[in-house]
Amino acid sequence: MPSITCARCGHDREQLARPPLPGDLGTRIFASICDVCWKEWLRQQTAVINHYGLNLLDPKAKQFLTKQTEAFLFGETPV
Template sequence: MTRTVHCAKLDREAEGLEFAPWPGELGQRIYASISKEAWQQWLAHQTMLINENRLNPLDPKTRSFLSEEMEKFLFAGDAAPPPGYTPPED
């Protein structure tokens, strides 16, 4: 049986995550109020941030940056692409 949450990002009821995808309090907050769909949107945004900024995910500074961006993207709605980013043409 799937779990339903009121997704803070999408502002509607949607299928919830199966487990906390991030450690600590932020991970629990994501588990409680972010849907699978919104999490997939974050993963795409995170990939773009890593690629465009040439980040190393193993670097503690990068993980801190991504954590802050994750919170902005999922809860504050004010995450922006890197300066100079142009989306790929279809």
């Protein structure tokens, strides 16, 4: 697999096999986040879902989780 310079960790690492999410965010993650950091996010995502008791059928919960994803991977402040 090709390697990329990860926007989160700054290392040259293996790129994801495919965009992990649909839409623009998935494309952005695929283009700039390494496999290692994505796996770290998946572990953190589980902790966030459990901590906040998120119901991912709720659009507000999905929006909250998307903001947390952007904050974790790209250092963007969640609103």
